[in-house]
Amino acid sequence: MGERLVNYLMEIESGKYPTVRHFMLWVFKRNENATRLYKRMGFRRVGAEHTLGDGTMELRYEYVLPKPSSKKAARRSRANAVARAGDLRQYGVTYRVLGPDVR
Numbered sequence: 001m002g003e004r005l006v007n008y009l010m011e012i013e014s015g016k017y018p019t020v021r022h023f024m025l026w027v028f029k030r031n032e033n034a035t036r037l038y039k040r041m042g043f044r045r046v047g048a049e050h051t052l053g054d055g056t057m058e059l060r061y062e063y064v065l066p067k068p069s070s071k072k073a074a075r076r077s078r079a080n081a082v083a084r085a086g087d088l089r090q091y092g093v094t095y096r097v098l099g100p101d102v103r
Helices: 002-016 032-041 071-091
Strands: 022-028 057-064
Touching: 002 032, 002 071, 022 032, 032 057
Parallel strands: none
Antiparallel strands: 022 057
């Protein structure tokens, strides 16, 4: 479900801002589950590590969406929609973004 949530958020943002294709995030170095998730999704580690005031280390990852006209983008979009529909049927989960600029 984490992967579907991240995909959903990227779809929403790229829908609101069609020229945005590049996503970046920070993850705690000790959070191995999240690191595995992002790597499996195609994020790659970039840049240096960052240390917070309490000594916690963060790593920066990035992902570049395929061009909207590509076959890969179309397959990804269909697969994400099917997965979300399955989540609704199986678990009753609905994906949405809350806030004033939601379309």
